[in-house]
Amino acid sequence: MITDSLFFIVFFSLLLLMAWPLGRYMSKVYSGEKTVFDKIFSQIGNICYRLAGIDARQEMNWRQYASALVIFNVLGMIAVVALQELQTILPWNPEGLAAVPFGLAFNTAVSFMTNTNWQAYSGETTMSYFTQMTALTVQNFVSAATGMAVAVALIRGLTRRTTKVIGNFWFDMVRSVVWILLPLSILVSFIFMQQGVVQNLSPYIAVDTLEGGRQTIAMGPVASQEAIKLLGTNGGGFFNANSAHPFENPTPFTNLVQVLSIFLIPTGMVFMFGNMVKDRRQGYAILAAMLLLFTLCLGGVYVSELYGNPLMGNLGVNEPTSMEGKDMRFGINGSTLFATVTTAASCGAVNTMHDSLTPLGGLVTMLQMMLGEVVVGGVGAGLYGMMMFIMLTVFVVGLMVGRTPEYLGKKIEAYEMKMAIIAILFPAVTVLFGSALSVVIESGLAGMANAGPHGLSEVLYGFASTAGNNGSAFAGLSANTLYYNLMFAAAMLIGRFGVIIPVLAIAGSLAEKKVSPPGPGTFPTTGLLFVLLLAVIVLMVGALTFLPALSLGPIVEHLLMLQGITF
Amino acid sequence: MWKQIISALRLFIILTVVTGIVYPLAMTGVAQAVFPKQANGSLIYIDDKPVGSMLLGQSFTTEKYFHGRPSSAGADGYDAAGSSGSNMGPTNGKLVATVKDNIEKVRSENQINESVRIPSDLVMASASGLDPDISPEAAYLQVTRIANKRGITESKVKELISGKIQVKRFGFLGADRVNVLALNMALDQLKNK
Numbered sequence: 103m104i105t106d107s108l109f110f111i112v113f114f115s116l117l118l119l120m121a122w123p124l125g126r127y128m129s130k131v132y133s134g135e136k137t138v139f140d141k142i143f144s145q146i147g148n149i150c151y152r153l154a155g156i157d158a159r160q161e162m163n164w165r166q167y168a169s170a171l172v173i174f175n176v177l178g179m180i181a182v183v184a185l186q187e188l189q190t191i192l193p194w195n196p197e198g199l200a201a202v203p204f205g206l207a208f209n210t211a212v213s214f215m216t217n218t219n220w221q222a223y224s225g226e227t228t229m230s231y232f233t234q235m236t237a238l239t240v241q242n243f244v245s246a247a248t249g250m251a252v253a254v255a256l257i258r259g260l261t262r263r264t265t266k267v268i269g270n271f272w273f274d275m276v277r278s279v280v281w282i283l284l285p286l287s288i289l290v291s292f293i294f295m296q297q298g299v300v301q302n303l304s305p306y307i308a309v310d311t312l313e314g315g316r317q318t319i320a321m322g323p324v325a326s327q328e329a330i331k332l333l334g335t336n337g338g339g340f341f342n343a344n345s346a347h348p349f350e351n352p353t354p355f356t357n358l359v360q361v362l363s364i365f366l367i368p369t370g371m372v373f374m375f376g377n378m379v380k381d382r383r384q385g386y387a388i389l390a391a392m393l394l395l396f397t398l399c400l401g402g403v404y405v406s407e408l409y410g411n412p413l414m415g416n417l418g419v420n421e422p423t424s425m426e427g428k429d430m431r432f433g434i435n436g437s438t439l440f441a442t443v444t445t446a447a448s449c450g451a452v453n454t455m456h457d458s459l460t461p462l463g464g465l466v467t468m469l470q471m472m473l474g475e476v477v478v479g480g481v482g483a484g485l486y487g488m489m490m491f492i493m494l495t496v497f498v499v500g501l502m503v504g505r506t507p508e509y510l511g512k513k514i515e516a517y518e519m520k521m522a523i524i525a526i527l528f529p530a531v532t533v534l535f536g537s538a539l540s541v542v543i544e545s546g547l548a549g550m551a552n553a554g555p556h557g558l559s560e561v562l563y564g565f566a567s568t569a570g571n572n573g574s575a576f577a578g579l580s581a582n583t584l585y586y587n588l589m590f591a592a593a594m595l596i597g598r599f600g601v602i603i604p605v606l607a608i609a610g611s612l613a614e615k616k617v618s619p620p621g622p623g624t625f626p627t628t629g630l631l632f633v634l635l636l637a638v639i640v641l642m643v644g645a646l647t648f649l650p651a652l653s654l655g656p657i658v659e660h661l662l663m664l665q666g667i668t669f
Numbered sequence: 670m671w672k673q674i675i676s677a678l679r680l681f682i683i684l685t686v687v688t689g690i691v692y693p694l695a696m697t698g699v700a701q702a703v704f705p706k707q708a709n710g711s712l713i714y715i716d717d718k719p720v721g722s723m724l725l726g727q728s729f730t731t732e733k734y735f736h737g738r739p740s741s742a743g744a745d746g747y748d749a750a751g752s753s754g755s756n757m758g759p760t761n762g763k764l765v766a767t768v769k770d771n772i773e774k775v776r777s778e779n780q781i782n783e784s785v786r787i788p789s790d791l792v793m794a795s796a797s798g799l800d801p802d803i804s805p806e807a808a809y810l811q812v813t814r815i816a817n818k819r820g821i822t823e824s825k826v827k828e829l830i831s832g833k834i835q836v837k838r839f840g841f842l843g844a845d846r847v848n849v850l851a852l853n854m855a856l857d858q859l860k861n862k
Contacts, residue, residue: 105837105840105841106841108840108841109841109842112841146687149683150680150683150684150687153679153683154676154679154680154683155675155676155679156676156679156680169673170673170677173673173674173677174677174680174681177674177677177678177681178681181681181685224751224752224753226750226751226752227750227751235689235690235693236685236689236690237689239688239689239692239693240684240685240688240689242688243684243688244681244684244688272676272680275680275684276680276684279684279687279688280687284687284688284692287692288692288696291696292699295696295699295700295703295704295707295708296704296707297707298707298711298723298724299707300707300708300709300710301696301697301700301701301704301708302697302700302701302708302709302710303697304709306750307710307712307719309712309718309719309720309721309722310718310720311720311721311727311728312720312721312727312729312734312850312853312854312857313727313728313729313730313731313734315727315728317721317725317727317728317747317748317749318748318749318750319710319721319722319725319749319750320749320750320752321709321710323693323696323697325696325700325708326692326693326696326697327693330688341752342751342752342753343742343752343753343754343796343797343798343799346752346754346795346796346797347752347797347799348722348724348725348797348799348800348801349710349724349725352711352724353843354837354838354842354843354844355838355842355843357843358842411759413759413760413764413765414765414768414789414793417765417768417769417772418772418783418786418787419768419772419786419787419788419789419792419793420786420787420788420789420806421789422789423789424759424789425789425790425793426754426755426757426759426764426768426793426794427754427755427756427757427794427795427796428795428796429795429796429797429800429802430738430790430795430800430802430803430804430844430846431800431801431802431843431844431846432843432844433837433843433844434844435841436842436843436844452796453796454796455754455755455756455796457754457756457757457758458754458755458756458757458758458759458764459759460759461759461760551756551757552756552757552758552760552761553761553762554760555760556758556759556760556761559758560758576756576758577754577756578756578757578758659758659759659760662760663759663760667760668760668761668762668764668765669760669761669762
């Protein structure tokens with residue numbers, strides 16, 4: 103337990119050490135200031151603008167920004183569907199994998215476009231190398247860049263005054279990919295390849311095993327996709343077992359690099375926020391609230407998995423009794439840290455099968471997604487999601503003291519509150535309605551792999567994951583059916599654009615406002631009081647919305663497990 | 670509107686070429702030049718024929734070899750083109766029955782009485798279905814069976830295990846473990862000597 107705590111402390115320290123300079127760098131990148139890498143990146147960037155015929159200096163109002171974003175995303179979705187349908191006639195398909203059925207292809211396209219990376223398929227038996235590279239890897243980059251762009255646009259709205267424009271989407275897209283995501287991915291790919299992650303275009307290899315059996319080994323350009331899968335908080339595995347597969351995550355060291363990669367950019371963006379609003383303490387306060395919630399959740403998952411499953415203990419199994427669905431090399435600490443990080447950050451990569459987590463371990467991972475993916479959160483998405491809760495917090499405080507709520511000198515009025523509430527409620531309503539519908543109709547019930555309360559948990563987790571754009575699963579659920587492919591695609595779209603569009607609307611509205619200097623009645627948004635209030639509001643909204651559903655799933659299951667009841 | 674769509678399409682195609690073709694191919698080129706062994710699956714060869722990957726577990730059922738963890742990959746387990754966990758929840762009756770069966774099997778194969786607790790990794794399925802490792806305890810548990818079957822001393826087998834244990838780095842990174850394939854290859858070499 104002490105060594106495990108040490109592991110967690112090392113993780114936090116390394117994370118903050120790397121995210122801090124990255125935050126400074128990113129604030130320069132998005133402000134258009136000079137960086138040390140401009141010699142190369144500016145040239146690549148300029149080639150992109152020139153070939154696309156784009157004037158990256160021409161700023162957009164929020165409607166133009168949103169429409170550019172939506173058009174770009176829809177094009178990406180169409181491309182992903184097309185590439186899956188055409189993979190039989192495209193190159194690099196050594197296993198001759200067939201065209202992907204349309205329902206599944208659509209679900210996958212929505213999933214990768216929305217940065218969810220929910221996977222109703224197994225990579226090694228469904229997607230050709232060409233599809234993995236040109237459809238899925240590309241979306242890993244651009245969906246992450248989309249999230250980062252929205253966060254930056256919102257920050258511009260907060261910092262600018264009396265203007266209609268919030269930046270240029272193409273500028274933010276190209277800068278995110280060329281200046282940030284691509285160089286980091288190359289760096290992380292190198293580490294992975296050195297450690298044993300495969301990177302080739304070879305056909306699958308058949309070997310005669312030591313015992314004389316036959317084993318076919320799946321191959322592919324894994325390392326390059328693996329790096330951006332984590333850095334962009336995408337989470338879509340090259341193989342079915344995702345980051346549990348030894349070819350994706352071969353050693354305890356790569357496991358540490360993976361969890362750090364997931365949190366690196368989302369954490370860096372909070373530091374970036376502090377730099378861009380010219381008050382670093384504003385960033386520290388948000389990060390403190392996020393890490394406070396994260397630490398609580400990590401403790402919850404860790405203790406629950408360490409305590410294990412008494413049903414297994416009763417059979418005569420030694421500790422740790424929660425080894426089902428865990429690989430040996432990561433250890434309980436590396437498995438629980440990964441499970442908590444991936445659900446906190448809307449990544450959705452897994453090195454542990456979440457379906458086999460202990461009931462309370464599963465509850466916490468689910469809860470983090472239900473909280474709106476703001477406990478650190480996805481790249482960009484975490485920051486702008488948290489901004490909605492900040493609006494709510496200053497609004498609640500404003501009600502208490504009877505003054506117009508303000509944030510960073512901007513008055514938060516009815517329009518902003520409406521939009522913030524839409525962004526908070528849309529995903530939540532989707533989770534509850536989707537789950538409720540699925541447990542009363544035949545095609546919903548048919549998907550459950552586990553009986554009893556755990557079946558409900560599978561469905562609930564599926565909707566929390568898709569509406570939260572996370573992408574991990576209680577993977578026993580048979581999600582590759584027409585019903586679930588369509589339901590989850592809808593949940594992912596609502597969870598993505600039902601948040602992004604209100605956020606951009608707020609950005610546009612705030613940019614038009616004047617900045618009023620802080621007065622004696624202004625509630626400071628940097629102190630400990632604010633940090634605690636923000637964390638409590640996030641928890642309260644989540645708890646009030648989801649406690650009844652969680653009680654019927656994981657909480658009941660936990661109690662029944664303690665009584666030795668099985669299904 | 671049309672202008673915006675055309676710009677978006679052009680930028681999308683450029684970014685697809687950069688991130689979807691140039692980047693992965695460049696990484697593949699570098700990998701094949703700098704890390705050829707790892708990039709091609711860390712394969713192990715005996716007499717120039719590949720017998721498996723150092724990173725992937727494979728199925729061992731005969732008595733003379735160390736057994737790995739239960740696997741849910743593919744129909745018979747350890748399908749390296751069909752990675753998967755069992756996805757059985759903690760209160761699933763089938764999980765309890767499966768683990769119970771596994772425990773009985775381990776007990777009878779190794780003649781272990783009821784009072785000894787079985788290491789959980791040896792009877793519970795891994796996440797990937799391709800876990801190459803077991804805990805040192807799970808390896809030591811199989812010593813008597815293997816020594817008897819191969820006609821070598823128990824101390825020899827124990828020595829072999831202790832030489833193959835990978836410990837947690839810095840005391841906290843990962844878990845103590847033994848690679849089953851490496852262990853079994855070492856066993857075979859022992860015989861040849």
